[in-house]
Amino acid sequence: MRIEKKILYGVALGVLFSITLAFDRPLAEGAKEQGVWVYFSEDAKHACRPHGPRRSESSFFLDELGALYVCVIWYDLAGTYVEQLAFILPDGNLYQVLTVPFTTPGASGPAEVEADGRLVEAQEGRWVGKGQTGVLTFLPVAGTYITQRSLVGTWRVDVSLNGRLIGQLPLTLKKRD
């Protein structure tokens, strides 16, 4: 049965967005509510801490950014899933997609998942709270074409789960004057 759920996801400064999500099937047996929070950080240590505080911003200076760490916290999932983060340039072109298969804490699941035409090892999602799974990944920035070509402006990050678009977030990369 197709289920629609109200989702909350948040970005910097405690701004909350509510969007309606649609899943082709229940994401978890007995799930009460599906949700996702997305944190951006320049710091891997603080992006996905259990119970926070998690550092989250939506605007970054390129020269201070080794990598952009993205922690996606999924609610009420159980099993193995594939998260995708698509980074869209300010001009609308697709810069890069990060595909992250993950298994929720304590769940048994396949060690490898087919994604993007290859088998990818599923990382074990982090326990970050009751019913919450944190999935941490990063976009390299320092020394990449982002810095080489000053790809600054307001990007868009599309968050998908199992191929279904969950939501879109703005992300600003800046260069110091």
Next chain:
Amino acid sequence: MARQWKGVAVGRAALLWVTILWLALGVGGWLAPFSAEAASLKSLQSAVTAVPSSTAVAVTLSPSVDATKAFVVCSARTTSDNSNRRVTCVLSNTTLTIDGGTNVGATVSVSWYVAEFAGGVTVQRGTGAFAAGSTVPSPLPSLTAVDCTKSFVVLAGEQTNAANSTANDEQFTFRAILATTSGGTTPCTSGTSSNLTLTRSVGTNAATMAWQVVTYEGASVQRGIATITQAATTATAAISVVDTSKSFVLMSRMAGTAAAGIEGQYQTRAAFTSTTQLTFTRAAQNNIANRTVLLSWEVVSLSDGSTVQPGTTAGTGTHTTMATAGLTALDLTRTVTFFTASGGDATTATFLNETSWTVVLTTPSTSTITFTRGTSATLVSTASWFVVSFFKCAAVSDASFVTANGQSGQATVYWPSSTALIGRKTAAFVSTDVPVNGNTYAVSDAIGTATVVDNQSVAASSFNQTGLDTSGATTYSYKVFPKTTSATPTPVSCYAPGTAPGVEVKVTPKGGAGSPNWSYATGATTLVPPGLTDGGVVVSGSNDSKLHGMSASVGTQSFAPFVTGLAIQARPPVIPSSLSRTGLNIAYVTSQDGKVYAIDTAVGSPSVWTSAFLPGVGGVLQGGAAVWLQTIKTLPFPGKGFTTVPDMVVVGTNNLTDHLTNKVYGLHGGGASPGIMGQGGAIWTFSPVNMDIITSTPYIDYANNAIWVTSRSAGGTGQPSVWKLNASNGTLLGSLNLGDIDGSPSSSLDGSFIYVGTNAGDLKAINAIGAPGVVATHTPASGAGAIKGFPVPFSFSTPSGGTPDTIVFSRDATVHSVSFNGTSFGTNWTTTNFPSAPVASVSAPIDNFDGTNVYVGASDGKVHELVLSTGTDGKQVTIVPVTTTVGDPSFDITLGRVYVGAVDGHIYSFTSPF
């Protein structure tokens, strides 16, 4: 050495659902359907809902449905024996309304299924309003003509506001016949009909019943009428042979005028008794006149992959439920139960509650069908049921890649070999531009606002289209939808969703002056300079995580993209077979997934070897690989067990989590003897514990048996950023603290000096021989930002006052040319306007190897051709359609072409000079 880059790259490195069309130009005419769709279930919702009062219950459907492609199947149980405990179920797009009239009370529960189909099914519905005293509804049902051989009637309950009574049930039993004539009782068995005959035998009280006529592609329907005579409990009907694993029976009936509400006289069930016979059964008879049962039946046979499990269930003892377990495993997301029930005796009129059932299916531990009635009793009531699992498309994965080649007036789209539907638009696809599961499409059919340009019925991996607009004004978007087609008697196609990033590619097949020779669309931004094999194959990494290979002459795909785990942002060195110990044209690819891949460019996949994950946790490989070629100069690796020394691939890591733990690896390049590490394994590792991230490509210093590596230095000069390593064993020969360096080192062409550009924008000349030291520093008078790529040297002579070297490099938005005489730098020119105004950024430069021009990509969407002697931005080519940032170009000496990528994900080929 640096001049051999072409090959060696050492350092440089309507909806067509039985559509009926009428000609509209005055000539008129009937056109046969030009495509048809098969039925494919889209969604199934089900629940058991209580009707708590006389107020209709509105069940919100989630998700909403297209009611023209959906039908509801309802069954009700009651705790009352009164005949008015009945409900209708009426479906709309958003709501299922269950209505029992004003007297239904809190005694009815309804089990319901709403089955919605993606296509191939159309449903007409309505309610028949029977006035008091009338045995036919008014108005008569209005029905658009349907194909009788593909259509069946699904009744959805009845209701009345009549007062409580147990003795008048016959007023609320109805027969529905898809008939040959209006109001007739001759079943339609061929052709079309718009006549749905609804009747009851007694019309004392007003009543309403709900009907649905379902037209189902892939169904074959037989229908007829039958009578259980007053002295009989059964009747039979002969049918053409059917497969009972694919067929189910629908039945409606009206009780005789003298039934007097006796359930045993009118509750009737229908079942197959053989593949050629139906049997209708009631529980009792007492041979009294007008206690016949008048039946209408339909046998629906499905040839679309749907399956049917028939059965009969009866309870024992005192019971409220009865069940049958052991059904073949059911997929509850596509399964609906149709059933009829009999029960009662010949005289009792209070068994409505004992003979009315709801049904549920449970799985997966065991597939069980369970019936529930409103009252616990010993009375036996028997249900004949058909568990129908409708065909539903299994998920089809999107293509793991879609690429495209564009040439003047033509496009070729590539995908992993499969059957597929190709859609095209001249705008970006939107979410509704998707094929519908179950539909069959022909070329030129619409999928949303896109048009089908190809529908591969056998596995294929490319599609070519010619005759396209060459003006540059039209960009064609192509989307590939892999499909599967079931092998049922009626093939049903199911399609990938087309939602994965990168499955839509765009081609602008512009021709004429200033146009590219060709373009090649990858799945994401690609700014990395392409490489070129001796075999005329351009190889390029992309942010889509893949290595792409294409013909240098026309840009058609040379091999299916090789898939790595993350973006490729460094030019892969491509070693010709004549120079490689592997004997292959081989590319060494560094990926942000932390691995190095050795790729035979004749075939792509699989890799010749793949290294281990090289950086530490949280690290990537950002820079490129450099290759020590034993055919150029033999390099020994003492103690490593080689009988024949291999080529060595050198890479540096980019550990993002600290500024200290990066490493440089010398890897076995493949071929030769495996040594103690095997191909792809580390011959040596340099791990100084004070090394910041490496985003550059090392430089192979054959003259000095050394490897030069640049790195960052934690933002200061407190740790080294230039490293000279012993090529044989990876030990440190010397280092320099020059501040952060992202760019790669290069060398004067005589090998006496190493050039590095810092992130502060300084160009350094370092003595290559002996302990490294800075000989000269050039701080540009203008421009800003780091020096990109690597400094490009030009002179083959030892830099001196008489024969100064010329070095060209780029910063953020400027291109610089300097001279170096062996002791100091001098400024030749700086280009800041392209050609008349600044741009936000420029790429690393490349020259055309004849000393005339330098090429850079810029953020104005152009490739600029600068005059080497003056820096004048003499000519440009513009990428069409307009894109923002153009990447680092490469140059093909043989064909005289510039290859360059862009943020639009395309690689372009332009003839040089412009």
